Amino acid sequence: MLVPSTVEEAVTLQSTLAAAVVRTPPPGFAPRTAAGLDVAYAVGSELVAAAVVTVDIATGEVLESATEVGTAAFPYVPGLFAFRELPALLTALGRLRTTPDLLVADGHGLAHPRRFGLACHLGVATGLPTIGVAKTPMADYPPPADTRGATSPLRDGDDEVGAALRTRPGVKPVFVSVGHRIDLATACAQVLALARRYRLPETTRQADHLSRQVLKDSRGELR
DNA sequence: GCGACAG
């Protein structure tokens, strides 16, 4: 049941799969490559374009990329949007020739109502260490200090579900949470390493650009 | 009951 047919099924599935999330990195975890994933949509259409871009964490150099153009598998429902993007993202991931050491998803991981956002789903589905990096929080957060690297806790009730991470002074922070096989501190350190020049990690930026480009190209061909 | 709600 990769794609549920109802909202109720989707919610139940998330709650079940949440138990499979591992909040600790593999022993001696020292990733050299990271892949960013993103999906672009066409207005008024169900057309989606998924992109995965692998970069060298130390240099930011793009090593490989893969894409998939398809149809949205599920309507957009806050808290369930993983079901919309997952099929296309997994297809694109399967086209990479080399498996990345780390995945960086465009959305939340544990910072989710049922502790199972897109990043967790992607991680559990692939078995790869995965980080969730979102541009918008689902809850309130105290603003982190205005210094690169500063963090503040993202809380959902009494649970600390992630962190607001300042990647650039004077700019809104990004919202980092554990996806799978990683801990929050390691996740923040990796995101900081990937976001040297811009607010968002290089992986996310590259995947965003590529997915938009592919969508643009495909809608031209399908006319 | 009402509003909020990743992309």
Add this chain to the structure above:
DNA sequence: ATCTTGTCGC
């Protein structure tokens, strides 16, 4: 997410 121009600033 997407629709959209210019503008301020490093």
